Amino acid sequence: MRSQPRDTGPVTVRIRRIDPDLPLPGYAHPGDAGADLVSAEDVELAPGERATVRTGVAIALPDGYAAFVHPRSGLAARHGLTLVNAPGTVDAGYRGEIRVTLLNTDPRTPVRVTRGDRIAQLVVQRVERVTFHEVDTLPESARGANGFGSTGGHADAAPTVAADGATSR
Numbered sequence: 001m002r003s004q005p006r007d008t009g010p011v012t013v014r015i016r017r018i019d020p021d022l023p024l025p026g027y028a029h030p031g032d033a034g035a036d037l038v039s040a041e042d043v044e045l046a047p048g049e050r051a052t053v054r055t056g057v058a059i060a061l062p063d064g065y066a067a068f069v070h071p072r073s074g075l076a077a078r079h080g081l082t083l084v085n086a087p088g089t090v091d092a093g094y095r096g097e098i099r100v101t102l103l104n105t106d107p108r109t110p111v112r113v114t115r116g117d118r119i120a121q122l123v124v125q126r127v128e129r130v131t132f133h134e135v136d137t138l139p140e141s142a143r144g145a146n147g148f149g150s151t152g153g154h155a156d157a158a159p160t161v162a163a164d165g166a167t168s169r
């Protein structure tokens with residue numbers, strides 16, 4: 001069966017430039033999921049150091065959406081630069097400046113970020129709100145309570161954590 005492209009036009013997100021000299025977030029290519037966010041600051045991160053960096057923009061997402069701040073793979077692979085809280089969550093009701101908590105994971109080399117550098121990417125997604133319905137017993141499933149490496153695939157897989165918190169290999 002041929003898959004049909006979804007009929008979705010772009011969602012309009014109101015954005016305010018707190019720092020007028022910086023570019024708006026932008027998609028580098030058609031089809032990209034993330035719009036790049038730039039740094040509003042010059043920062044140097046020592047090995048293992050983190051810093052919360054301004055991006056110069058604030059947004060108002062429509063209800064039912066959230067934006068997620070993701071690391072950029074090139075910065076991660078080349079410099080070990082990631083985000084402490086990846087992905088950061090920007091709530092629909094948040095009107096403050098989007099900030100990015102960068103972390104230099106490299107054990108030896110400092111990372112220098114210059115104002116205007118693209119430091120992270122913002123992925124806007126629909127999100128569901130749920131009603132939590134308390135029950136005594138959950139429905140059975142094939143996975144059950146197995147997780148945390150239970151399916152293997154790594155020589156040093158983490159121990160299995162049971163529903164009661166007990167661990168076993």
Ligand SMILES: O=c1ccn([C@H]2C[C@H](O)[C@@H](COP(=O)(O)OP(=O)(O)OP(=O)(O)O)O2)c(=O)[nH]1
Nearest residue numbers: 069085087088089090091094097098099100101
């Ligand atoms: O990487 C991030 C993560 C969050 N935020 C902003 C938007 C978000 O709506 C707000 C609160 O984020 P979160 O809910 O993750 O923080 P919290 O530590 O739970 O704080 P709060 O008690 O304010 O919800 O901070 C950012 O600018 N960048």
